Amino acid sequence: LPSTPRMSGYLTGLPTELLLLISRDLSDGSLGSLAISCRGLNLVLQSDLDARLTPTVAKEILLPACASGKFNTVLKVISPPYNVSATLPVILPSGRVNTPLQEAVTHCHRDVAEILLSHGADPNYRCEYYQNEPLAFLAAYNQDWDTMHLLLDHGVDINAEYFFNGLPETLIHSACNVGDLEKAQIFVACGANIEQQGIYGDALCHAVKGRHPAVVAFLLGAGANPNARANLVTGWLPATPPGPTTGPVLLLALDLAIPGNLWDCQSEFDYPWRGVSFTPWRGMPLDPAQRDVIALLLAFGAETDSTWTVIRNHLHVLAESAGQRDEDMYVKEIEDMLHEAQKVSSHVREQYAL
Secondary structure, X not given: OOOOHHHHHHHHOOOHHHHHHHHHOOOHHHHHHHHOOOHHHXXXXXXXXXXXXXXXXXXXXXXXXXXXXXXXXXXXXXXXXXXXXXXXXXXXXXXXEEOHHHXXXXXXXXXXXXXXXXXXXXXXXXXXXXXXXXXXXXXXXXXXXXXXXXXXXXOOOOOOOEEEOOEEEOHHHHHHHHOOHHHHHHHHHOOOOOOOOOOOOOHHHHHHHOOOHHHHHHHHHOOOOOOOEEEOXXXXXXXXXXXXXXXXXXXXXXXXXXXXXXXXEOOOOOOHHHOOOEOOOOOOOOOHHHHHHHHHHHHOOOOHHHHHHHXXXXXXXXXXXXXXXXXXXXXXXXXXXXXXXXXXXXOHHHHOOO
């Protein structure tokens, strides 16, 4: 029996006697799901459910009870005499593996999550059918900070790695990738390591790659290194001759076309056997967000010498990848980019309230 809000609404309007007659024809699992779908139905059907509740039925209704935030039902089935495990993963009919705690966290039920944790639920369980993220990621994604703090209080490592598309990432990297300043601030306040390495390098490198000046300003103010090393190539494609693979974060901010960089391809369909085509390089005029990111790095002491060293060591392949046959013109355009950013670096701190 589907237990939807609309179905629950229809049934709550029926006389109690008729509801009890209907309940006799329901399976144990359907009766349990129906009883926890609505407080009104729960009051009517609870006596019938109690009479039929067995350890097997209790196990069947634990996950939907956690998803629905039915604290009393969850507490009942994980306590004697039913003692349904709050720790063991459950294999769903779809083949996915889930846990009661994951259901509670996913649906933002902190009180249910807390009682499950007190009964031994594993706060470090990973979500197998997502990207193997920690449960704290789901809470943060929902902006359910109370539940996230609850998980952290129970030993979840805020710096635990998970793998996004096969590449390592953490909560702080995720926030910096998308430019979510609020999440970045909360994660750092909770102990996130801004120097931990991810796909592009440390947290600053991720914010720079995404061109998120507000997050860049926050990280620099929190002590991030403006001369951090960045990964310039994050997905390998054949390139001859090869370009630089790492360099100063300022080089990442310039967003030069790097030979062999999978993420510089025009689309996901540009595979080596189809011929690699790269996104045309955009130098001047600078995008305002890119200009501010470069300006912030310069304002916090980013060194240009090390950036120019990498560029000059790979000048030919970089200019060629950018579609510039004249290397001198290519160098001049990069100089103009830095000069344009330098002009606003004196007041960029004020702009981002640093």
